[in-house]
Amino acid sequence: MTSHSPSALELERRAYRRERERRSVLVAIVSTLAFAAIVWLTLFTTPGWAAVQQAFFNPQIALEALPRVWEGFLFNLQVLAVSVVTVAISALLLATLRTLPGPVFFPVRVLTAAYTDVFRGLPFIIVAYLIGFGLPTIANTRIPPLWLGVLAITLTYSAYVSEVIRAGIEAVHPSQRLAARALGLGYVQTLGRVVLPQALRKITPPLMNDFISMQKDVGLISILGAMDAVRAAQIEASQSYNFTPYVVAGILFILLAIPTIRLTDWYTARLRRREQAGSIL
Template structure:
């Protein structure tokens, strides 16, 4: 039994794909070299680059500032960890309130809509001031900064995340609701077993993007007096008269965000491939 040999047409296709692959590699190398030359000419090979490097990229100062900035960064991680849980709970509750049907639920829908309008419109820094300096006055006692920061993050990002969840719920076709109810499932069962699983598959990429934004904004809790990564960098910068500690703090936040960003890209591409399965010939 002779082995299968590809046809002449198939061989031509393989040769064409090989040529295209080599061409793509060469174009990528050439564009990378061109970009590196542009950066070298316009940035590195300038008279002011040495001063920028000394003021922002001093390795010795970065190494000395790292322990204190890292200690403050751990506080940012604590606020982020608590906020992920609280935002998920509050946002889901607000989204469910906004999707309730019937005139009897109009007050709840109105309150939920007002909540999302207010906290999506307020700048996060103003929410921090209101919570950080107003809430302790109302409580008439000292509240740990980690809780104040978590409350501020929750108030702001619950408004954004709830709208994403609501959009996901409303994107599920009404026939899914009707079919589930026809099978005897109640409202809660339909929502939990049929609607929410489909909705969350669709809204996972935008939810991850909100998570990346939240990772950055927890760095603003320093205005409440918390010695987080940003305030620690400010202290180190004031002592050394150098901005390198800020770069150290920025790198830590970037390293925190990169895994989520890459996971978002991978999951988005995976969803796109699943949706396009069978569409390409």
């Protein structure tokens, strides 16, 4: 049994590709070092950098503020965990109602469209004010900030996410529905077993982007009086007359978002490779 040996042309192509890869790595290293040197010379050596570092990046104040900011950040995570569930359920229900076929469901489709238009148009901070201060006034009772924050986030983000889900449902080819109905599946069975699995595969990247936005907006529940990371940073900053606690809170939110951002990039690249696999020769 003879082993296959690459031709001289193939060996030449492999050597050329290796040379290109080495050159690309070298150029990337040189450009990174040059950029770092420019940043160092234009930023860290300026006369005002010492004042900026003292006001925003004071290590001692950061360590002193971290325990209280971290305790508030855990409250943000609680609101986020509950909101993910409520937004997913509400958005799926809204998307299903808006895609109901037939003239008899026209009022339902109009109402869901009006809901998504209103809450996609309203800034989240206005929704938070209306829910956080208006709802307890109407109910004449005290409502925990946790549930006020969850309600405000659910009302806003269910409108965004429902539109993403609806776009995914409508992107599934009608032949899939017709084939499922020809097999005897009802509307609900067709939606749950045929349409939604294909739709969710297509809309996962934009859904993950909405989740990243939700992670950031959770920090706005501080206006409801909740002792979250932003409010804790505000208290620490008012006591130390320094803005470093805000930077600490921002870093915690960044660390929360980075894994989701990288996962979104990885899944998007994986989905693109799967879709383009048949077109690469």
